[in-house]
Amino acid sequence: MVNLVAWSAMLITAALCQQTQSQLAFVSSRDGNPEVYVVNADGTGLKRLTRNPAEDTKPAWSPDGTTLAFVTDRDGNQEIYLMAADGSHQRNLTNNQAFEDYPCWSPDGRYLLFATDRDGNSEVYITGRDGAWSRDLSNHPSWDSLPTWSPSGEAIAYVTDREQDQEIVVGAPDGSSLRNVTAHQAWDGDPKFSPDGKRLAFRTHRDGNIGVYVCELESLKLTNVSQNQVWNEEPDWSPDGGKLAYASSPAGNREIIVADMQSGARTNITSNAANDWGPKWSPDGESIAFLSDRDGEARLYVMKSDGSEVREVSGGQVFDSGHAWRPGSAGDR
Secondary structure, three states: OOOHHHHHHHHHHHHHOOOOOOEEEEEEOOOOOOEEEEEEOOOOOOEEOOOOOOOEEEEEEOOOOOEEEEEEOOOOOOEEEEEEOOOOOOEEOOOOOOOEEEEEEOOOOOEEEEEEOOOOOOEEEEEEOOOOOEEEOOOOOOOEEEEEEOOOOOOEEEEEOOOOOOEEEEEOOOOOOOEEOOOOOOOEEEEEEOOOOOEEEEEEOOOOOEEEEEEEOOOOOEEEOOOOOOEEEEEEEOOOOOEEEEEEOOOOOOEEEEEEOOOOOEEEOOOOOOOEEEEEEOOOOOEEEEEEOOOOOOEEEEEEOOOOOOEEOOOOOOOOOOOEEOOOOOOOO
């Protein structure tokens, strides 16, 4: 049995020893295999947190910024681990022979959602941060995965193929009261709650391309945000919910677009011949982190939310789009 009080105290102590600058976690295989790194938003303070010949990916910050969940196959199968913000105190949270993926913290930091095939198919589970228990929330013979919490913690969403196509369902955190909020024969995915929890951004194939839509969760009214015939993906809300950033390919290469949710205006804020994708707003809304291959390989960049003052911060190759701002981080501090 894990001594959760003592372990949590160690994590908080380790976190307090960190610099109070804005910080991002990301994954890089520059050392031969995918590892988790952190870096300050100005490109200083680069640090490798995991050192294992396995693959360590998908870092997810706890809401208080003291802990990172991540996915690793170091035990011979894919598990979810936790570690302090400085990389210390790494431990296996899920501890199961099955395949575990997509950790997502509850807003109060007490629980995590994750996907697992421990029941013979992909299901959405919940566990406490001590890992002492877990429970199947989706409990269906279909494929259920990619879970996420609403900011208030009062709802969860995940992707399912239980209706023979890929849909997004929203329900209570105990798995009850599920509603299909996309309800279309096309493929729907990548759910992202708005900061007020009243809307859900997602991507969909329903118009023959891949578009970014927003669903009003009370009325189920849908809005086509991207309004084009090209590829659009990875929606991310500004902290005030007034804007939505996403990746689009209006000229064949991917760009970062910011849509004003009130006026409907859409602005290309990267306008670069390279590919730019994976936008993530800083917690203060002043900056956006994104990936780009403008230096010949995928690297992590930070820019002002209007697209100005672009700077490379990863100092090398980035493995995937699993970068994440540390909660409480300012875009420029």
